[in-house]
Amino acid sequence: MFSVKPSMQNFLMKSSRFLLNQRRYRSFPWFLAKEILCYMLAWLKKDNMPCQKFIIFCSPRVGSGLLSGLLNLHPDIHVDDVILSHNRVKKLFFPIRYIKGYSLAFEKPVYGFKIHPANLAYQKLDAQKFLLKLHQAGWKIIHMKRANIVRQQISLMIATQRNQWIDTVENSLKNSKYYINIEEFIKKIQRQETHLFNEKKVLEQIPHITITYEDDLLIAGQHQKTADRVFEYLGIESIPVKTQFKRTTTDKLSDFIENYEEIVSVLCQTKYAKFIDDD
Secondary structure (H helix, E strand, C coil): CCCCCHHHHHHHHHHHHHHHHCCCCCCHHHHHHHHHHHHHHHHHCHHHCCCEEEEEECCCCCCHHHHHHHHCCCCCEEEEEECCCCCCCCCCCCHHHHHHHHHHCCCCCEEEEEECHHHHHHCCCCHHHHHHHHHHCCEEEEEEECCCHHHHHHHHHHHHHHCCCCCCCCCCCCCCCECCCHHHHHHHHHHHHHHHHHHHHHCCCCCCEEEEHHHHCCCHHHHHHHHHHHHHHHCCCCCCCCCCCCCCCCCCHHHCECCHHHHHHHHCCCHHHHHCCCC
C-alpha cells in the first residue's frame, strides 16, 4: 500500500504553514498552491484531525478579533482568521476538504476559524447546508453578533477608510475625525439588519452558542466569563485570559465622526435612533 515518508509529511506541514500565513501572496499561483497543499494534508493526515474544531460565524466588526485573541491565549487552541476570504482564496473545488487540510497545518488539539456569510456567498455555497454539514462532521459553531448595528457600520466604514482593522496605541483614533457618507451609511445599516436576520435563520436548526459584543466583550470584566463559556462549550480546561488589545477610542461617536450632527439628524428620523447612545 502506498505510504508517504515522515520527511515528506514534515515538508508539507512546514510548506503549508508558510503559505497559509503569507497574506501578501494573493496572485493566482499562490492561491492554487495553498489549495493543493491543503488537499494533500487532508488526504495524508486525515486520521490526525484536531480533537475539537469550531467556527466563529459572524459579520465583520462584531468583536471576533477580540474573542479570537482571548481564545488564542490557550496553549491548546489555534484560532485562524477568515480563511475563506476572497483575499485569501479563489473559488474552491472542495471547500470542506480545504478546511480540513487547513486545520491540520497548525497541529493544535483545538482549531477554529472565522467565517463571514459573504465568504460563503462568494464560494456559491448555501450557508445553512454548509454549516450543517460541518456540524455533522464535528465542528462546533459560535455565532457572534453586535446588537448596535449603527456602531458596527461606523466601525466598518472608518476601518475601511483607515485601512486598519485593529487599533493600536501607536495608531489610534485619538484626535482623528472621519466623514461618514450618510446615504451609504443608511444602506449599510439596512443591509446589516437583513444579514442578522439571515444569520439567525441559517442557524435555527443547527446547535450553536451566541456571543453578543455588548453583553460579552465590550467590558473587560466580562472577558474571562465569556472565554470560560467558550472553553466549556469546546470541552477543554479553562485558563486565565487577558486581552492584549487596548481600546483606543471613547464611547462618544462625536469624538471621531466629522459630520456627527448630520448623522444624528438623519438617524433620529428612523427606527435606528435607539442606537445613538452618546451622552
